[in-house]
């Protein structure tokens with residue numbers, strides 16, 4: 001089965017391809033010109049659906065199956081921020097490093113070295129026969145420092161529950177077993193098997 005990913009994030013593409021070995025997973029940019037999708041929903045689920053619908057419509061081929069991921073990190077000491085705004089935490093043009101170091105500064109400003117935190121992923125699937133959405137979570141600790149350069153995004157500051165190293169230091173196989181994205185995708189695969 002061919003799945004078209006409605007994402008411009010290369011880290012997500014890499015992880016979703018590694019988690020969906022039985023599928024042919026291609027980013028939509030291999031089929032059409034990338035375009036800006038305004039993520040103005042009020043939840044991870046709404047934003048995942050917005051992205052999947054936008055790409056489904058732009059592809060103009062009713063037989064495609066489009067999958068989108070909307071995700072982010074929520075830090076307890078920051079009352080759950082940045083949450084759905086994780087990609088724009090350091091501003092609308094921010095890159096991963098800007099966002100990472102802004103979040104580190106925000107945690108430091110609370111006069112703590114770390115805080116409980118979790119990642120959320122909403123996966124949306126859009127097909128000619130309907131729309132579906134599922135979620136997954138990964139709990140752990142957000143540190144006020146970055147260690148390692150594995151993963152992407154906020155991974156160098158995140159220690160998953162039960163470990164003592166960040167996702168920047170741990171190998172990809174561990175994240176593949178534990179991640180919010182892996183958990184949501186395992187539910188998404190059940191939906192894909194039934195459509």
Ligand SMILES: O=c1nc[nH]c2c1ncn2[C@H]1C[C@H](O)[C@@H](COP(=O)(O)OP(=O)(O)OP(=O)(O)O)O1
Nearest residue numbers: 007008009069070071072073086087152153154155
């Ligand atoms: O496993 C993860 N490891 C580290 N960081 C992560 C992860 N999962 C989400 N994140 C961060 C990256 C970005 O700051 C935001 C997602 O924002 P989000 O809008 O869903 O993705 P995006 O704009 O990078 O790509 P796109 O919208 O094209 O899928 O959360």
Ligand SMILES: [Mg+2]
Nearest residue numbers: 009039070087
């Ligand atoms: Mg985005």
